[in-house]
Structures are given as structure tokens and as C-alpha cells.
Amino acid sequence: MQTNITDEMLLINKAAKGDSWAFEQLVNKYEARLYSVALRMCGNREDAQDCLQDAMLRIYRSLDRFKGQSAFSTWAYRITMNTCLDELRRRRSRAATSLDALLETGWDPAAETVTPEDAAISAEQRRELEAAIADLPEDMRSAIILREMHDMTYEEISEALDTNIGTVKSRISRGRERLRQLINGRPGLFGDDE
Amino acid sequence: MIENLECRRMRNRLNAYLDNELSASEKAEMERHAAECPECARMLGEYKSIHAMLGELDRDIAVPEEASRAWRAAVRDEAETRKRKGKAHTLRIAGSSIAAALVLMIGMTTVYRGLNLPSAAANNGTAGYRSELKLTADTAVPEESFAADYDDMAAAFEEPAFEFAESASMKSAFLESDGQANADAGAGSLTPVIAHSAERTIETQDLDACLDELDAIAAAYDGRFEYRRMTEPQDSGDTRKMEAVIRLPGENLEAFLDEVDTTGTVVSKAEFAEDISADYYGNTAKLATLEAQEERLNALLKEAETLEAVLDLEDKIYKVQYEKDEIEAAIADSANSTGYSGVTLTVNEVHFPQAAADTVPSLGERAGSAFRDSLRWVSLFLQDMVVALAAFWPLLILAVLVIAVICTIVHYSRKRRGRL
Numbered sequence: 001m002q003t004n005i006t007d008e009m010l011l012i013n014k015a016a017k018g019d020s021w022a023f024e025q026l027v028n029k030y031e032a033r034l035y036s037v038a039l040r041m042c043g044n045r046e047d048a049q050d051c052l053q054d055a056m057l058r059i060y061r062s063l064d065r066f067k068g069q070s071a072f073s074t075w076a077y078r079i080t081m082n083t084c085l086d087e088l089r090r091r092r093s094r095a096a097t098s099l100d101a102l103l104e105t106g107w108d109p110a111a112e113t114v115t116p117e118d119a120a121i122s123a124e125q126r127r128e129l130e131a132a133i134a135d136l137p138e139d140m141r142s143a144i145i146l147r148e149m150h151d152m153t154y155e156e157i158s159e160a161l162d163t164n165i166g167t168v169k170s171r172i173s174r175g176r177e178r179l180r181q182l183i184n185g186r187p188g189l190f191g192d193d194e
Numbered sequence: 195m196i197e198n199l200e201c202r203r204m205r206n207r208l209n210a211y212l213d214n215e216l217s218a219s220e221k222a223e224m225e226r227h228a229a230e231c232p233e234c235a236r237m238l239g240e241y242k243s244i245h246a247m248l249g250e251l252d253r254d255i256a257v258p259e260e261a262s263r264a265w266r267a268a269v270r271d272e273a274e275t276r277k278r279k280g281k282a283h284t285l286r287i288a289g290s291s292i293a294a295a296l297v298l299m300i301g302m303t304t305v306y307r308g309l310n311l312p313s314a315a316a317n318n319g320t321a322g323y324r325s326e327l328k329l330t331a332d333t334a335v336p337e338e339s340f341a342a343d344y345d346d347m348a349a350a351f352e353e354p355a356f357e358f359a360e361s362a363s364m365k366s367a368f369l370e371s372d373g374q375a376n377a378d379a380g381a382g383s384l385t386p387v388i389a390h391s392a393e394r395t396i397e398t399q400d401l402d403a404c405l406d407e408l409d410a411i412a413a414a415y416d417g418r419f420e421y422r423r424m425t426e427p428q429d430s431g432d433t434r435k436m437e438a439v440i441r442l443p444g445e446n447l448e449a450f451l452d453e454v455d456t457t458g459t460v461v462s463k464a465e466f467a468e469d470i471s472a473d474y475y476g477n478t479a480k481l482a483t484l485e486a487q488e489e490r491l492n493a494l495l496k497e498a499e500t501l502e503a504v505l506d507l508e509d510k511i512y513k514v515q516y517e518k519d520e521i522e523a524a525i526a527d528s529a530n531s532t533g534y535s536g537v538t539l540t541v542n543e544v545h546f547p548q549a550a551a552d553t554v555p556s557l558g559e560r561a562g563s564a565f566r567d568s569l570r571w572v573s574l575f576l577q578d579m580v581v582a583l584a585a586f587w588p589l590l591i592l593a594v595l596v597i598a599v600i601c602t603i604v605h606y607s608r609k610r611r612g613r614l
Binding site for chain 2: 018031049061126129147154169172173179183184
């Protein structure tokens with residue numbers, strides 16, 4: 001663990017000086033997680049790809065300001081989340097996009113990820129869940145994603161979202177309840193029809 | 195009622211239950227209630243399902259290859275751009291520094307020159323300085339009648355060449371003394387006595403060599419320096435200057451001047467011919483009269499019988515002798531001029547010689563001269579710059595430090611603004 005932290009700091013120092021190879025080595029292990037955040041916040045693959053690219057560039061440019069005040073992963077999550085929130089604000093200024101509107105354009109949430117045969121959740125469940133997440137208000141969505149999907153602690157989430165722990169707990173609580181209501185509105189997710 | 199309280203407590207603890215923040219007993223209590231309350235059991239089940247499904251949703255998510263390639267390419271481009279900007283920035287800094295240093299150096303040199311401080315170019319004697327050597331020449335027309343040496347000429351005038359009483363006698367006596375024939379004794383025409391002189395102003399870039407040459411020329415033509423003065427420069431803008439008067443036999447004047455003109459660039463020349471006949475003949479006649487008068491007064495003095503007569507005659511003799519001295523001095527001046535030429539010479543040492551007084555340079559010569567002058571100016575300026583650097587190096591270091599601090603502050607403030 002100590003060696004990993006030291007290696008990570010060495011890569012950070014090199015990347016901060018402009019070494020793009022060092023940067024790629026540094027963020028390789030976080031790439032999937034950051035993409036997941038972008039995908040769930042933006043709700044579609046194209047926007048997620050753009051957000052991921054923007055987030056990576058921001059992380060690369062800001063490396064010389066990272067002084068170890070938090071874990072690098074937490075810092076990277078924060079930049080990625082901010083990038084996604086910026087994109088959502090821009091999207092809001094263009095047009096309100098609801099899940100139904102997205103679906104009308106042919107967007108298929110299930111196409112974002114492949115569901116293996118022996119997956120813990122079915123494709124149907126995945127589809128419903130992704131739609132419910134996309135329907136959450138942004139503040140709840142961000143807290144839920146980091147807590148439920150990335151298993152971050154309340155302290156880490158408060159750092160990533162730049163808010164206090166009380167607010168984080170409130171958003172998570174309300175987000176879970178809202179998800180339950182949304183999912184209850186979509187029959188079949190909990191197997192009610194069975 | 196109790197059931198509602200339990201249900202409410204269960205709902206309040208749901209998040210803590212999911213986040214594993216409950217103690218084992220609290221957890222057991224909730225599960226116990228769920229077993230008894232279908233509604234709470236359903237709620238707990240839904241929460242747990244959502245919690246589990248969310249945990250699984252992106253557990254094995256794969257980043258699309260296109261997305262992965264895109265951000266990596268973007269980062270590499272960013273790195274390349276940063277390298278190029280870094281090099282450009284370094285070049286800009288270096289260029290700005292060099293430009294600032296040049297401006298500082300030129301400014302310092304200009305200030306330095308303006309203060310008229312001594313410069314290396316002014317003191318090493320290698321650049322040219324202006325000096326003037328003037329030679330004046332006076333010649334008398336009756337060349338052959340007078341000896342080359344002044345003493346001989348003065349002695350020759352101790353005996354009057356003619357008597358004053360009649361102009362014809364004056365003329366014949368003069369002609370007899372100088373050997374020239376003029377049969378028209380009654381015509382009243384005398385041979386004019388002309389004093390010739392000359393002036394030269396010469397420029398040279400090597401004053402010392404020029405003066406050596408002039409000394410040799412003067413010696414070759416039996417000339418001697420009657421007067422010589424050297425002026426050293428007082429300020430960096432001044433130049434050396436030589437002024438002199440040379441006397442030489444009149445017959446050598448023309449040849450002497452021809453050789454003098456080759457020692458440098460003649461920027462001005464003049465030759466004068468002054469008719470001193472009236473003074474010359476008049477003074478000689480006056481002298482004869484005064485001597486005759488003195489002789490008569492001395493004869494009368496010998497025959498004087500009274501003291502009063504003796505005193506009166508001695509007083510008159512004294513006055514006559516005084517006038518004689520004055521006339522003899524005037525004749526001596528004329529004798530000094532006769533047979534000898536006086537040349538007033540001014541030699542100026544210059545950086546950039548002017549064109550010769552009697553030549554009109556062609557366009558090519560002017561262009562070539564201007565180009566050479568500009569090269570010399572650049573050379574002198576660079577020399578002054580080196581001296582100015584030696585004189586102002588503390589100020590220069592201070593200025594460089596101040597500029598470096600300002601550039602650093604500007605650079606970091608721009609960087610900070612770029613991040614915001």
C-alpha cells in the first residue's frame with residue numbers, strides 16, 4: 001500500500017511536469033470508475049465520452065496544484081463530477097431533456113453496458129435502474145452514484161462534492177427514497193408481477 | 195400505536211442499516227420488526243434491492259475503446275502543445291531579455307556619451323583628432339638684394355639705401371642697392387615691395403605622423419618654426435590641434451606649400467600679397483632724415499656756449515634718437531618680411547576627414563565615404579558601450595534583477611488566471 005502510494009506520487013510528479021505517459025499510467029486504474037460517473041451523470045454514451053475527455057484534460061492540467069490534500073482518487077472524482085455538472089448546466093440551457101424525451105430519440109440505456117448471462121441483475125432491471133437514476137435530480141444523483149455505485153464514504157463524498165457531510169447524508173437519504181418511488185412506478189423491477 | 199412507532203423507527207434507520215452504521219442489536223431489532231410488519235419488510239426489501247443493484251450496475255463496466263482513445267489522444271496533444279509553448283515561452287523570454295539588455299546598453303551608452311565622460315575611443319589616440327597648423331609666408335619682391343639671415347638684413351639697413359630729399363634719388367639709390375636697373379629716374383615709379391604670406395588648414399587622422407612629415411619638409415626647405423602650439427583635447431568631443439608659424443626663404447615657398455599639401459587633407463588655403471612699399475620706402479627715408487638731423491644737432495652741441503643751449507640741444511638729440519629707434523624697429527619688421535615667407539599652418543586631427551577644399555567628390559566617393567564613416571561610428575559606439583558597461587555595471591545588474599522579478603510575477607499571475 002505504501003509502495004503504491006509512493007508510486008502514485010512519483011507518477012503524479014512526473015505527470016505534473018507534462019509527462020503524458022506518466023499521466024496515463026496514473027489514471028488507468030481510475031478510468032472505468034470515472035467513466036461510470038460520467039455515464040450515470042450525463043445519461044448517455046456520447047456526452048459521457050465528452051465529459052470523460054474533458055475531465056481527464058482538467059485533471060492533467062491541474063496536476064501541479066494537487067498537493068496531496070486528499071486522496072488522488074477523491075480529487076479525480078471531484079473534477080469529473082464538476083465536469084459533468086457543467087455539462088448538465090449547459091444542456092439545461094439548451095433544452096430540458098427528460099428520460100421520455102431521450103427514449104423518444106431512440107436512446108437505449110441498456111446499450112451502454114453489456115449484461116452477461118449470469119449477471120446479478122437482468123437487462124430489464126438494468127434498463128429500469130439506469131432510467132431511474134437518470135431521472136433523479138442532479139444533487140441526489142451525484143450523491144447516490146458515489147455512495148451506492150462507488151462505495152465512497154460520506155467523508156470522501158463530501159470532499160468530492162465540496163459540501164458538508166450532513167448535506168451528503170440528506171441527499172443520499174432522499175435519493176434512495178426517490179429511487180424507490182421511481183422504481184415502484186416501473187413494474188417488474190422488484191418482480192412484483194411474479 | 196407501538197407498531198407505528200416501530201415502523202417510524204425502522205424507516206429512520208433504513209439508511210444507517212444500508213450503510214452498516216447500526217450496531218448488531220439495532221440491526222437485529224430492525225430485522226425482527228420486518229419479520230412482523232409486512233409493510234416495513236417490503237420497504238426494507240426494496241431498499242436492499244436497490245442498494246444491491248446499484249452496487250452491481252457498473253461493477254464490470256468497460257470503457258468504450260473510442261472514449262479511451264479520445265481522452266488519451268487529447269492528453270498527448272495537450273502535452274505536445276505545452277512543450278511547444280514552453281519552448282516558445284523560453285524563446286520569448288530570451289528574446290525579451292536580450293532586447294531589454296540591448297535597450298539598456300544603448301540607453302546607458304547614450305547617457306554616458308551625453309555626460310561627456312572620457313571614453314576609450316577618445317583616449318587611446320587611435321581615432322583621429324583635429325589639429326591645425328598654420329604657416330604664414332611673407333616675401334619681398336627684391337629677392338636677391340637681401341641676405342637669408344635676419345641679422346645680415348638688419349645690418350644692411352643701417353646704411354640708408356637712398357636719401358629722402360628727392361624721390362629720384364631714392365629710386366636710383368634703391369635700384370643701385372638691389373642691383374635692378376630702372377632708367378626712368380624722373381618718372382617717379384618705384385619697384386613695389388610686396389610681402390607674400392600663405393595659410394593652410396589641414397586635417398589628418400594621424401596628427402603625430404603629419405607633424406613629423408612637416409618637420410622634415412620645413413628642414414628640407416630651410417624653414418624654421420617661429421611659433422608652435424599644441425592644443426590637447428579637454429573633453430571627449432574635442433580633438434588635438436597644432437598651430438604654427440614657419441619662416442622660410444621666399445624662393446622655397448611654392449615648393450614648400452606643394453609638399454605641405456600632401457601631408458593631409460587641405461580643407462582651406464589662402465595666399466596673400468601685401469604691398470608694403472609705402473612703409474618700406476617711407477621708413478627708410480625717415481631714418482636718413484633723422485640721422486642727418488642727429489648729426490647736425492651733435493655738431494651744434496659741440497659749439498654750444500650756454501648751459502641752456504646745451505640742455506635744449508641734448509633734449510632734441512634724445513627725441514631724434516627715440517624716433518630713430520622706432521623707425522629702425524619698423525624697418526627691421528619689414529626686413530624680417532623681406533626675403534622670407536611666413537606660412538601660418540593649422541593642423542586638425544579628425545575622426546572623419548572632410549573632403550579636400552579644392553575637390554568635388556563623386557557620388558561613389560560620397561557613398562563610400564559615408565559607409566566608412568558609419569562603420570567608424572559603429573566601432574566608436576561599441577567601444578563607448580564597453581566603457582559604459584564598465585561604468586554602469588551595478589545599475590545594469592539591478593535593472594536586470596528588477597526585470598526578472600517583474601517577468602516572474604507577470605508569468606505566475608497569468609498562470610493563475612489561466613487556471614481560474
